[in-house]
Amino acid sequence: MNCIFCDIVSKTSPASIIYEDDTCLAFLDIYPVNEGHAIVIPKHHCSDLQECPPQTAQHLIAVVQKINAAIMKAAGCNGVINEIRNGLEADQEIMHFNVHAVPRKLNDGFGWFFPPGYRERPIEREKLDRLAEAVRQNLKA
Ligand SMILES: [Zn+2]
Numbered sequence: 804m805n806c807i808f809c810d811i812v813s814k815t816s817p818a819s820i821i822y823e824d825d826t827c828l829a830f831l832d833i834y835p836v837n838e839g840h841a842i843v844i845p846k847h848h849c850s851d852l853q854e855c856p857p858q859t860a861q862h863l864i865a866v867v868q869k870i871n872a873a874i875m876k877a878a879g880c881n882g883v884i885n886e887i888r889n890g891l892e893a894d895q896e897i898m899h900f901n902v903h904a905v906p907r908k909l910n911d912g913f914g915w916f917f918p919p920g921y922r923e924r925p926i927e928r929e930k931l932d933r934l935a936e937a938v939r940q941n942l943k944a
Contacts, residue, residue, distance in 0.1 A: 804848070806848060806897070806898070806899050807897060807899075808844050808848075808897055808899035808901065809848050809899060811828065811830060811844075812828055812844070812846045818830040818831075818833075819831040821841060821870070821873070821874075822843075822866060822869070822870060824866070825846070826845060826846060826847075826859055826862050826863070827843060827844060827845050827846060827859075827862065827863050827866050828843075828844055828846055829841055829842065829843040829844075829866065829870050829904075830842055832903070835905075836905045836913050837878065837880075837905055837906050837907065837908070837911055837913060838878055838906065839874040839875075839877050839878035839880075839906040840874075840903065840904070840905045840906065841870050841874055841903070841904040842901050842902070842903055842904075843863060843866055843867050843870055843901065843902045843904065844863075844899060844900065844901045844902075845859045845860075845863055845900055847859065848899055849899070849900050850898045850899065850900065851888075851889040851890060851895065851898070851900050852887055852889050852900055853889060854900065855900045863902065864902075867885060867902050867904060870904050871883045871885070871904055874904055874906050875906060878906035880906045880907060880908045882906070882907035882908070883904050883905060883906055883907060884903070884904075884905045884907055884913075884914070884915075885902055885903065885904055885905075886902070886903040886905070887900075887901075887902050887903075
């Protein structure tokens, strides 16, 4: 399988590694949104969060907490966006589960962008309740 993140784990591709343990690896993004933009990945290949063993995901989030604190200090900012994309439809670019940690400063030009006017179009309660029931049924499955 051709996977750039597995290549970084095996050290066959270069990366500016900032953290490593038996389970996960963190490195700086070569295309940073902001300075200090980091990526945290499990060492064992899994395509997305759904495929990641829960214990690995739990550990990875604990590492993300440490990385967030460290990059805020290094980048001199007080905010970080963590992003997980699951699947092509969610714009996941590398199909190896990853968590982005992007340092944020006020007016840095980056952020979540929502469709225009979405705040003016609340969904009807009945429709929302039907969807909630469908999700609850899937949680039981
Ligand atoms: Zn991989």
